[in-house]
Amino acid sequence: MSASLKDGFHEEMLDTYRIASRHDYTPSVFKENVERYGGVESAKYWLRASGPQSPQSGLTRLCKLGLLGVSMEALVLRKRWKRLFTDAERQEARRRLNGHGYGECARKECGSDLDGLPW
Numbered sequence: 001m002s003a004s005l006k007d008g009f010h011e012e013m014l015d016t017y018r019i020a021s022r023h024d025y026t027p028s029v030f031k032e033n034v035e036r037y038g039g040v041e042s043a044k045y046w047l048r049a050s051g052p053q054s055p056q057s058g059l060t061r062l063c064k065l066g067l068l069g070v071s072m073e074a075l076v077l078r079k080r081w082k083r084l085f086t087d088a089e090r091q092e093a094r095r096r097l098n099g100h101g102y103g104e105c106a107r108k109e110c111g112s113d114l115d116g117l118p119w
Contacts (some may be wrong), residue, residue, distance in 0.1 A: 009081050010039030016070045023065045027058050032074075040084050043072050047089045056096060063100045074098050 017031040033042045062071045073093035076085050085093075 005081075005084060006038065006040050009043075009075065009084055010034065012075050012081075013039035013042065016072060019070050020062065020065070023067060025061055025065060027061075030058055043076055044085070044089060046072060047076070047092045049086075059096060059100065063102075067102060068097060068100060068102045071097070074102070106112065113117060 013034045014031070017027055017034070020027055030042075033045075037045070059068070059073060061069055062068055068074060073096045075081060076090055076093040077097070082090070
């Protein structure tokens with residue numbers, strides 16, 4: 001896995017913070033973890049925290065703002081980042097997005113950029 005690939009994902013994760021901040025949502029813990037541990041490692045950590053007790057308040061907030069397309073889960077499913085994540089991690093990201101009704105939105109927002117569409 002190349003450093004430039006990981007760096008690119010890291011920058012997109014920080015873009016998620018920047019975009020959310022412009023919509024009156026400042027996910028500071030998200031930003032702190034990405035800066036401390038890196039975008040890929042942070043995403044992998046959050047994807048392991050699954051089930052009914054998982055920390056998905058950020059995803060719910062992005063959903064309410066109409067910003068699921070910039071969520072960590074949506075980034076994980078983008079074709080260009082596929083090599084960074086396991087099938088299980090990508091499946092968990094897809095499960096979470098489906099739970100927020102993202103399948104139809106993804107087709108409209110991202111077209112063929114997301115792997116595995118239709119859901």
